[in-house]
Amino acid sequence: MSEDEIRKRWEETPMLKPRIEKVVVNISVGKSGEPLEKATRVLQELTDQTPCKRKAKDTVRDFGIRKGEPIACMVTLRKQKAIEFLNKVLPVVDNKISKESFDRYGNFSFGLKEHIEIVGVKYDPSVGIFGMDVCVSLRRPGHRVKARRIRKGNVGSGHILTPEEAVVFVKDTLKVEVV
Numbered sequence: 489m490s491e492d493e494i495r496k497r498w499e500e501t502p503m504l505k506p507r508i509e510k511v512v513v514n515i516s517v518g519k520s521g522e523p524l525e526k527a528t529r530v531l532q533e534l535t536d537q538t539p540c541k542r543k544a545k546d547t548v549r550d551f552g553i554r555k556g557e558p559i560a561c562m563v564t565l566r567k568q569k570a571i572e573f574l575n576k577v578l579p580v581v582d583n584k585i586s587k588e589s590f591d592r593y594g595n596f597s598f599g600l601k602e603h604i605e606i607v608g609v610k611y612d613p614s615v616g617i618f619g620m621d622v623c624v625s626l627r628r629p630g631h632r633v634k635a636r637r638i639r640k641g642n643v644g645s646g647h648i649l650t651p652e653e654a655v656v657f658v659k660d661t662l663k664v665e666v667v
Contacts, residue, residue: 495656505628505657508570510564512625513563514561518559527561542561543559570624577622585598585664587655590654596623596658
């Protein structure tokens with residue numbers, strides 16, 4: 489299906505046009521203590537939300553990680569906050585996302601090597617530099633039927649988002665070039 493056909497289909501049936509469900513931002517430090525606290529502070533400043541800490545699933549002796557030890561922090565952004573954060577972060581990757589970054593359900597992710605490249609963030613030597621993963625989940629309206637607690641239902645195969653439709657949506661809404 490071509491991009492024009494996809495857009496025309498969305499105009500005819502608005503429930504088929506996807507939307508950004510959530511954006512998950514993750515900073516994995518690999519150790520607990522002060523580095524994790526600094527990463528948490530950086531993530532809180534960038535997103536204006538309190539990050540939650542993630543614990544190690546297994547013990548890895550080579551890295552000095554014990555099972556259950558907090559080693560990362562993450563934040564989930566929804567609605568307008570998610571769009572604002574993406575508009576701040578996408579210029580760091582030159583508004584380009586690889587076609588391989590999209591999964592078969594239309595979700596995509598990308599990484600940043602240094603958080604100080606984000607516009608408005610200044611380098612603080614006492615904090616350091618952190619990289620982060622940004623995962624964006626796209627869904628169509630009505631897809632909640634599959635995930636809700638009461639009266640779950642099935643979502644038909646025609647309502648599942650395809651990577652091609654996700655690429656068109658990202659180009660249109662976020663002004664991103666997919667290479």
